[in-house]
Amino acid sequence: MGKEFFCRDPVLVAVDLLGKLLVSETTGARVSGMVVETEAYLGVNDRASHGYGWKRRKGSWPLFEDCGLTYVYPVHGKPLLNVTTAPPKEPTAVLIRALEPVEGVEIMAKLRRIEIRGERDLRKLCSGPARLAQALGIGLEHNGLDLSKGPIYFEEYRKPERVLTSRRVGVEYAGAFKDLPLRFLMDSPFVSRKP
DNA sequence: TGTGCGATGTCCT
């Protein structure tokens, strides 16, 4: 996906990312998964957003720089992957919350330091924002990368049959914005938790 | 320099 894809309303980007293939070549090999869960963060008025009130924090510069960049930041010591959206220089973003593994399952398991015994164990690879970042070899050092270049990028893959929505996860503090339906999911067993 | 906590994950029952 080129830059123009990301330079749109974060809600549109969050919905349209469902079914896309997230590819990472950060470890040299190609590893990928289909996006099945996203969340939109709306910027200066959204108390859950890292750009709330135009406030900045360490490493949040991509939010204020341009659309179509990675924004990787740590929560509970673990990196989470966002993509920055429009308008450029306004702090809006989409959090990637879960993937269905597609390519490089062996590599993912190694990076996650877990063993895959059966089909069910595949869900442990990328079903959660910190899990997928780890499985794709994405860390804080990949903050601010241009998604239209690499080594992290999106490709066309599938069209979701239907899109489910729910409130966002873990933003109870966000006041009026905490209950908005800004989480988007495919009907997939690989979501981080049921809506 | 200290303290509290989170856009989490894992293990246990």
Add this chain to the structure above:
DNA sequence: GGACATCGCACAT
């Protein structure tokens, strides 16, 4: 469904 390990950062002191 619940406890807790965890660690970088924001904010207070």
